[in-house]
Amino acid sequence: MFSPEGPRLRELAVQALSSVERGYDLLAPKFDHTPFRTPDPVLDATTEALRRAGPFDTGLDLCCGTGAGVDVLRQVCRGSVTGVDFSTGMLTVARERVRPPGPAAGWVRADARALPFGPVFDLVVSFGAFGHFLPRELPGLFAQVHSVLRPGGRFVFPVVAPPRPGSLTYGMLLGFDAVMRVRNAVWRPPFVMYYRAFRFGAVRRELTRAGFRVESWALSEFGRRRDGSPRVRLVVAGRPGPGQTAAGTVNS
Template sequence: MDRVDDDRVTRRRVGDAEARRANRGWWDADADDYQAEHGAFLGDVDFVWCPEGLREADARLLGDVAGRRVLEVGCGAAACARWLARQGARPVAFDLSAGMLRHAAHAAATTGVRVPLVQADALALPFADAAFDIACTAFGAIPFVDDSAALMAEVHRVLRPGGRWVFSVTHPMRWIFLDDPGEGGLVATHSYFDRSPYVEQDSHGVATYVEQHRTLGDRIRELVGAGFRLLDLVEPEWPAGHDGTWGQWSPLRGRLFPGTAVFVTEKPA
């Protein structure tokens, strides 16, 4: 989702190795700034699904978590995993970025809510088959891997039969527009069907940040192909009184079209 008039921003094909290297470096370097900007909104022990402010405490998309083994995929600072622990779950949180996991460890120390933290690649999960009852992520991992179908298959592998997989991502229709929270972000500029990744790169043309686009149909085919059953697709509405802006999310755009898609799925028993 293009940022305004920057010659180091492009749309081009990026392989898995380049995307992994770019995003690991990006999140390691940006972890402090990200937490400084968004940490208060996300909380230290809270589960916020999206910039619209939908909370798991209200939505209950994961079902009953007490006593359940839960995997937080692409956990960032792991606020969601700590919230799950407070609800009686047995969470494990993983992320590719050491910088984000450093913040997760710091928050565990300050809150006293400790969960196992693992540095891992979402395309090669270091967990046994059927090890978890639930898997979840709020904007983690999925947008940053080249082969998101393989990620779905890995999550399916580590879930037990009957397990639930719930994830939020940028709503695919947002890729039609510029990454602009103002009026410039109301004008369609790209084809919805162009799957070319959004890439930020340095002066040598080396990718420093990569985000992938998939259509709603793509996501459903990935899930069905991995063996999941789609239970719900939640498109959170912009709530009255929410005046905050997060990147390209804003009250202006949020009142007109969705910014987040939350997929609620399960592995058939």
């Protein structure tokens, strides 16, 4: 599951008994050697889709971690790009990892639920961070993203189709979420990480309520499931420009 450069079992145990912020501070030096990092094929497919839709000017990587999303932004944005995260450790690694060539990147330590920006971004991306937000926090999170986008700007993130009930992956994720709920019931501070709490239907509704026009782009590189639905899709939530209003989801 982990490469030889990844964290040891004891390190993971210490992280799991910490807060989310402290846990990622500890994990940061070895994070890119874990399966928690968004896989390169997903990052590459997202980059290609955004290249076809762009170019964009300014970009923000929400909950940037070690900067994988900033790498995507630097390939599709003509202007400045910024990574924001509340883990000092992750930002430290990102600063060292993301270097020229390419546009310079800025780094800001902040909570995604209270972003310290005005409406200055044309593109906001996020990769693998939403399991750290409880469902009741999504309206506030999406309102924050909406507030930092310029009219006509887009909020983009990949969503992997959920595993089939009864499959090994389904059972593993169900077990992980159950363990996390027990852990948070008996231990403080809580560590919020639930793989099954981020549901596409609920996310679509909350994005629309936050004022976004929501589209769904299939990433053809990953094929489709037996029912015809994409294995991986990009959610593309646009802040309406002048004369536009929020609307329902458009699939492609």
